[in-house]
Amino acid sequence: MSFQEKSTLAMTGILLAVFGCYFALVLGEVSRSPLRDVTYKGLMVPVVVALVVLTAVAHAVIAATAPADADANDERDRSIGLRGGRIAGYVLAVGCVCGLTLAMVEADTFWIAQVLLGGLVLAELTEGVSKLVLYRRSA
């Protein structure tokens, strides 16, 4: 498994874990709270900190276990990255359209924000999974 494939696997897992916790909290208790607009904005700080810390730790571990391959990136990685990004673009577009639709029907800002964030996260997850499948198909 190349450095970029391990990185993709780690990032996909981290995104799934961090935003799984976020959406479990926000779409559960928080969505029913009168202070939900304040709470979800406050949750963004620990979410970003968790993403940065977990990403740094994961990449440090990956690099330490195979120092010679650290940050290696070649034409196959770039090709897989481009294809994964193209697939993720469709998911992101659907998320944007859903957010726009909610705005047009004057939905609550809270739900517009969750749909837009959900679209962004789903697009990132789609890119990660697509890249992992492409790596395996041409392993």
Add this chain to the structure above:
Amino acid sequence: MTKPTRVSNRIADLRARAGEMSQRELATRIGVTRQTVNAIELEKYSPSLEVAFKIARVFDVGLEDVFHYPSGAAAALPPAGGVS
């Protein structure tokens, strides 16, 4: 491209003839990862023309001594520009 390819190659054979050269050594010499050399050898990935030339140069042979395309395969392809 990252799909199985019709381009076959003799890289494993050429490595063996070159004093059991490892995939990692070949990868280092042509500037790609070992996994990419493995994918090319297993015919799951077609390298760029530049990498193909680099591989041929490492073994000091011509491009067609390393890579092969089945005869008649070109006739089965769609016209140029027909597929993105």
